[in-house]
Structures are given as C-alpha cells and as structure tokens.
Amino acid sequence: MAKPTAELLTQPGRRLRVCLALTVLLAFAAWMGLSLGSTGGGFGEIWPVLSGQVSADSVMATIIWKIRLPRVVLAAVVGATLALGGLVFQVLLRNPLAEPYMLGVSGGSAIGAISAMLVGFSPFPGIALSAFGGSMLTLLLLLMLAAGRTTVNRDSLLLGGVMINAFCGALIMFLISLSRDSEVRHILFWLMGDLSLFRNDQLPLLLGVAPSFVLILVLARPLNLLLLGREEAAAMGVSVTLVTNLLLVATTFMVSLVVCYSGLIGFVGLVIPHILRLLLGVDHRLLAPATILGGATYLILCDLLARTFHLSGELPVGIITALIGAPLFIFLLWRARR
Amino acid sequence: MKAxxxxxxxxxxxNRQILRQVDLGVEQGSFLVIIGPNGTGKTSLLKALAGLIPATGEIEILGRPLSGYSRRELARQLAMVPQHPTGDFPFTVAETVLMGRSPHLGLLESEGEHDLGLAQQAMEFTDVVHLAGRHLDELSGGERQRVIIARAICQEPRLILLDEPTASLDPAHQVRIMDLLERLRRKQGVTVIMVSHDLNLAAMYGEQLALMHDGRINALGTPEAVLTEPGLTACYGCRMEVFRTGPADPLRVFPVPEAKVC
Structure with missing residues (x-):
C-alpha cells in the first residue's frame, strides 16, 4: 500500500496539542478572573485560598469562593455555549458569517424570555422554555429563508436575519413599554447582556448544556460533511434530516438556557469560531472542542474587563463583546466581498 | 445482478413532470453516458439513482432495492460527483479526499493507516498528491474536479455517478478525466454512470449511451445505435451530422448551423 504523505498524517497529534494549549490559556484566564476585581486582590492570593491555607471565613476567601468563582464559571459556560452555538449555526446555514445574535435568533429568545419575566415566571424552567420557544420560532423562519434554492445568496440570508432581528427588536420595545418601571431596569440589563444578575444557587442548572456539547462533539464529522451541502453530505452517508434536526434542537436548547441567565451577549459566536477557523482550518473534530475552550476563555476575559472597567459599578459584558465583535464583523464582510 | x-x-x-416512466438497466463494470438537451431530466435521473431526490417507481442498486439501504450502506456502494462541488469553507485537498472514508468509519473513529493509504492511492490515481496541503478554493476547475473524483474513489464504491465532470474543462483536461474514469472501470471494475453534454466524448468512452428527451429515455444502447442523425435531430431540434473519420475511429457528432429544423 502506498505511503501516506505528511499532510495526511498530522491530524490526531495536532488535535491534542491544540486543545492542550487552549486549556492552558483557559486556566490562565480563569486565574486572572479569580485574582482581579473591584475589591482588589493580587495574583498571589489565589493559591492560599483555593488550597485551603486561608480560613474560609476570611474576606478574601469569601470574595473568591462566593463571588468571583461562580462568576468565572458562569462566564466560561456562557462563552463556550455561545461560541459553539455560533459554530453550529455557521454549518447549518452554510454561511461563515451566521451568528445567533445577528440573525435574530437571540432576539426571538429574548421575546420569549421577556414575556415570561413579565408574567413572573422563574428563570428555570419557565423563562428558559419560553426563550427556547421564541428562538425555535425565529430559527425555523430563518431556515425557511435559507432553504429556498440550492444556491442561497449569503447576503440575502444575512439581510433576512437582520430584518427578523429588527422585528424582534420592535417587539421587545413594545413589551418594555408595557412593563412597570421596576422591571425595566432588569430587562434593560438583561438585553445588554449582563452576568451580574446571576445567583449562585442557579449554578448547577448550567450543567444542562452538557448533553448538547456532547452531541455536537460526537457529530463533528457529519458537521464537516454538512458544510458541503445537504446533497453531498447525503451522498457520503449522512442522514441529513436527522442530524440537522438533532443539531438544531441541541443548539437552540443550550443557547436558550444560557441566555436566560446571561441576557443577550452578541458576537461571541462569530468572533471565536472565525478566529479559530483561520488558525486551525475547518475540520470540526478539532474546531468544535477548540471553540468551546476559546469561547470560555474569551468571555472570562471580556467579563473581567466589564467588572473592572470603572470603579463605581459594572459594565454589562454584552457591551464589551459588541464593541469588539461588530467592527470585526464589518471587517470580515468587507474582506469576503473583495 | 445488474449494477x-x-x-x-x-x-x-x-405540476412539472421531470421524469416519465424511465426504465434503465446498467451492467456491472460498464460505462454509461447519459446525454440529451438541457432540462430533460438527466441530472434528476442521476440524483434519483443516488437516492438524493424522491422518485416513484422501482430502483435496485446491486440487486437490492434502494429503499432497503441506509444512507451509510448506500454510500459504501455508490459515490456521487456533483456538478458544482461547493467550497465556501476551505477544506484542504487531503481533508476533502479523506472525507470519502466517512461512510466506512464510526462516528468517533479516526482515520487509520488503512484509510490514509486509500486516500493516498486515490490522490495518486487522479494525480493530485502534490496539491494535498492546498485549499480547495485555490485550485483550478480541473484540479478541483480531480480532487472530488479522488474523494469518490476513496469511498471505495462499486458505482460512481458523475454529473458533467468535464463541463468547463479544456479538451486536454476533459480527456484526462475521461481516461481516469475508464482506467477506474478497467482496473477496479467500478460501474461508471455519467451525464455529459459532450456527444463526442460520449461516443469515445461510453459503452452504452442513454439519450434523454423530455423526461424519457429515447434511445439506449451502443454509440452506433444511439448516435443516429434522425434520432439526435429529433431530440435536439437542430440538425446533427454523424460521421466517422476512419473505420476504427469513434463516431463524431457535429451540429449543422445553417439548416435549423425548428
């Protein structure tokens, strides 16, 4: 049998190395997230606290255990979920610029969530389910737009998504105008994407994203084939309808779940997959785990910036991600048009 | 057992009928070229045979009903080379060819030595080894077509279906692709079914031709039987001249511009 060329043989080792490097980055970001905050602290104070050398009742220990650690975990899970969600969206719509926030799917979940908030539901399962329903509806609308003919014009799809987003925006404003003053501030912060509304006892619920993560990682090879289009994927043995539906439900579910706690945080699902695709290529068996690690790292750092940006309070983290993401999106669009 | x-x-x-009551039998290891004017259902027939679009009637692939195959099982027997392989997302040539192994691998299984060897062979067969690390969107039309055929070969199919693989290629590349398919058929006994607009290539390489018109197969048989002046003229609505340059040469077909029939 012929001897394979070097290009063919690089894969498995590379996957391990890249994931290891990204894990180190994530650990570094988490360490920064634990060390820094509005009440000060330094890089050296973490070890004594985490290893139990400092009494758990001390002020520093309380801040780290009860405030910063849950916050870092939340940022990591939300970032990983949004980034992975963006990656899957880009495959399903076969458009490297697709992103749930941009295309109005987040807007749909916002309508669901805000309606549930106004009715007075609890975050889980009430708001989560309502958000899931809202995003599912907008997603189906988007897929109908994308399904049309074999060659979907990518710009018209984006335009359709932007219009769905605008419509959702109008509905959100309508809902806000109906709500009482006391609720408005809460909803506004939620719309801007804010990790500070989270309560520690909600932490275990975040585990709900795990099944979706596993499913997407398992379906990494079919994801590669789906990028070639439904017919080519089918011709290479993918049960296209089944796989697509599984991915849709899993992705929408995990994104809706985190959105209930984090609010609308945009562009994470665009920035992270895009940068990693440039660095690592398109193979999802590498790209999917890398996106999870990269998304977690990115949002921990953005959240750190949001927490420490000014002393009198916090910025909603969604503002930071949009300030970074929107210009990048414009740049990518410009480059794609050239 | 027929292929x-x-x-x-x-x-x-x-309410448009694309195919009407088409019967077709293809022997294993044969070379069938489907010809006919635009919009007569050639591509639809090909896709129906690959189970990619629903069709009424019966289809058997290698003696087994098409509906009895799972997607994966079918992809191990039958590979498809589409007319416009897409590439918004730049996979490398090596990655693309290795994708052909997916119907043979479990979800979490990585490609092993065996798969890498097959990919290497397929790339050597279609002469794209030197492109292995390049991205698909950097290649010329002929190179990309050879990569996609390598992917199909890597699938180890017993049938290979191609939709106008030589369209938009220069004559030298057209002949290279056709030679490659003929070698594949001779060496590995793969059944080749292709759609083509090039009647001369069809006459040179096809063992069997199927001439389609308006959703039907008007003529099916050897090039000599199918490429007749009256038959082609009726199908294409344009006078066609059929002749031989020498007794051992394949048939040549040319449209006659001045005397339009329609």
Missing part, C-alpha cells in the same frame, strides 16, 4: 435496475421511474416537481 442499476430501474423500472417506471417518475419525478414530479409541482
């Missing part, structure tokens, strides 16, 4: 046996195939889009 393909289809009886009474029909396809309808809305």
């Amino acid at each position: 393909v046996a289809a009886r009474g195939l029909g396809i309808t889009y809305g």
Whole structure:
C-alpha cells in the first residue's frame, strides 16, 4: 500500500496539542478572573485560598469562593455555549458569517424570555422554555429563508436575519413599554447582556448544556460533511434530516438556557469560531472542542474587563463583546466581498 | 445482478413532470453516458439513482432495492460527483479526499493507516498528491474536479455517478478525466454512470449511451445505435451530422448551423 504523505498524517497529534494549549490559556484566564476585581486582590492570593491555607471565613476567601468563582464559571459556560452555538449555526446555514445574535435568533429568545419575566415566571424552567420557544420560532423562519434554492445568496440570508432581528427588536420595545418601571431596569440589563444578575444557587442548572456539547462533539464529522451541502453530505452517508434536526434542537436548547441567565451577549459566536477557523482550518473534530475552550476563555476575559472597567459599578459584558465583535464583523464582510 | 435496475421511474416537481416512466438497466463494470438537451431530466435521473431526490417507481442498486439501504450502506456502494462541488469553507485537498472514508468509519473513529493509504492511492490515481496541503478554493476547475473524483474513489464504491465532470474543462483536461474514469472501470471494475453534454466524448468512452428527451429515455444502447442523425435531430431540434473519420475511429457528432429544423 502506498505511503501516506505528511499532510495526511498530522491530524490526531495536532488535535491534542491544540486543545492542550487552549486549556492552558483557559486556566490562565480563569486565574486572572479569580485574582482581579473591584475589591482588589493580587495574583498571589489565589493559591492560599483555593488550597485551603486561608480560613474560609476570611474576606478574601469569601470574595473568591462566593463571588468571583461562580462568576468565572458562569462566564466560561456562557462563552463556550455561545461560541459553539455560533459554530453550529455557521454549518447549518452554510454561511461563515451566521451568528445567533445577528440573525435574530437571540432576539426571538429574548421575546420569549421577556414575556415570561413579565408574567413572573422563574428563570428555570419557565423563562428558559419560553426563550427556547421564541428562538425555535425565529430559527425555523430563518431556515425557511435559507432553504429556498440550492444556491442561497449569503447576503440575502444575512439581510433576512437582520430584518427578523429588527422585528424582534420592535417587539421587545413594545413589551418594555408595557412593563412597570421596576422591571425595566432588569430587562434593560438583561438585553445588554449582563452576568451580574446571576445567583449562585442557579449554578448547577448550567450543567444542562452538557448533553448538547456532547452531541455536537460526537457529530463533528457529519458537521464537516454538512458544510458541503445537504446533497453531498447525503451522498457520503449522512442522514441529513436527522442530524440537522438533532443539531438544531441541541443548539437552540443550550443557547436558550444560557441566555436566560446571561441576557443577550452578541458576537461571541462569530468572533471565536472565525478566529479559530483561520488558525486551525475547518475540520470540526478539532474546531468544535477548540471553540468551546476559546469561547470560555474569551468571555472570562471580556467579563473581567466589564467588572473592572470603572470603579463605581459594572459594565454589562454584552457591551464589551459588541464593541469588539461588530467592527470585526464589518471587517470580515468587507474582506469576503473583495 | 445488474449494477442499476430501474423500472417506471417518475419525478414530479409541482405540476412539472421531470421524469416519465424511465426504465434503465446498467451492467456491472460498464460505462454509461447519459446525454440529451438541457432540462430533460438527466441530472434528476442521476440524483434519483443516488437516492438524493424522491422518485416513484422501482430502483435496485446491486440487486437490492434502494429503499432497503441506509444512507451509510448506500454510500459504501455508490459515490456521487456533483456538478458544482461547493467550497465556501476551505477544506484542504487531503481533508476533502479523506472525507470519502466517512461512510466506512464510526462516528468517533479516526482515520487509520488503512484509510490514509486509500486516500493516498486515490490522490495518486487522479494525480493530485502534490496539491494535498492546498485549499480547495485555490485550485483550478480541473484540479478541483480531480480532487472530488479522488474523494469518490476513496469511498471505495462499486458505482460512481458523475454529473458533467468535464463541463468547463479544456479538451486536454476533459480527456484526462475521461481516461481516469475508464482506467477506474478497467482496473477496479467500478460501474461508471455519467451525464455529459459532450456527444463526442460520449461516443469515445461510453459503452452504452442513454439519450434523454423530455423526461424519457429515447434511445439506449451502443454509440452506433444511439448516435443516429434522425434520432439526435429529433431530440435536439437542430440538425446533427454523424460521421466517422476512419473505420476504427469513434463516431463524431457535429451540429449543422445553417439548416435549423425548428
């Protein structure tokens, strides 16, 4: 049998190395997230606290255990979920610029969530389910737009998504105008994407994203084939309808779940997959785990910036991600048009 | 056992009938070229045989009903080379060819030595080894077509279906692709079914030709039987001249511009 060329043989080792490097980055970001905050602290104070050398009742220990650690975990899970969600969206719509926030799917979940908030539901399962329903509806609308003919014009799809987003925006404003003053501030912060509304006892619920993560990682090879289009994927043995539906439900579910706690945080699902695709290529068996690690790292750092940006309070983290993401999106669009 | 046996195939889009009562039998290891004017259902027939679009009637692939195959099982027997392989997302040539192994691998299984060896062979067969690390979107039309054929070969199919693989290629590349398919058929006994607009290539390489018109197969048989002046003229609505340059040469077909029939 012929001897394979070097290009063919690089894969498995590379996957391990890249994931290891990204894990180190994530650990570094988490360490920064634990060390820094509005009440000060330094890089050296973490070890004594985490290893139990400092009494758990001390002020520093309380801040780290009860405030910063849950916050870092939340940022990591939300970032990983949004980034992975963006990656899957880009495959399903076969458009490297697709992103749930941009295309109005987040807007749909916002309508669901805000309606549930106004009715007075609890975050889980009430708001989560309502958000899931809202995003599912907008997603189906988007897929109908994308399904049309074999060659979907990518710009018209984006335009359709932007219009769905605008419509959702109008509905959100309508809902806000109906709500009482006391609720408005809460909803506004939620719309801007804010990790500070989270309560520690909600932490275990975040585990709900795990099944979706596993499913997407398992379906990494079919994801590669789906990028070639439904017919080519089918011709290479993918049960296209089944796989697509599984991915849709899993992705929408995990994104809706985190959105209930984090609010609308945009562009994470665009920035992270895009940068990693440039660095690592398109193979999802590498790209999917890398996106999870990269998304977690990115949002921990953005959240750190949001927490420490000014002393009198916090910025909603969604503002930071949009300030970074929107210009990048414009740049990518410009480059794609050239 | 035939490679393909289809009886009474029909396809309808809305109220348009794309295929009407098509019967088709293809022997294993043969080379069939489907010809005919634009919009007569050639591509639809090909896709129906690959199970990619629903059709009424019966299709048997290698003696087994098409509906009895799972997607994966079918992809191990039958590979498809589409007319416009897409590439918004730049996979490398090596990655693309290795994708052909997916119907043979479990979900979490990585490609092993065996798969890498097959990919290497397929790339050597279609002469794209030197492109292995390049991205698909950097290649010329002929190179990309050879990569996609390598992917199909890597699938280890017993049938290979191609939709106009030589369209938009210069004559030298057209002949290279056709030679490659002929070698594949001779060496590995793969059944080749392709759609083509090039009647001369069809005459040179096809063992069997199927001439389609308006959703039907008007003539099926050897090039000599199918490429007749009256038959082609009736199908294409334009006078066609058929002749031989020498007794051992293949038939040549040329349209006659001045005397339009329609």
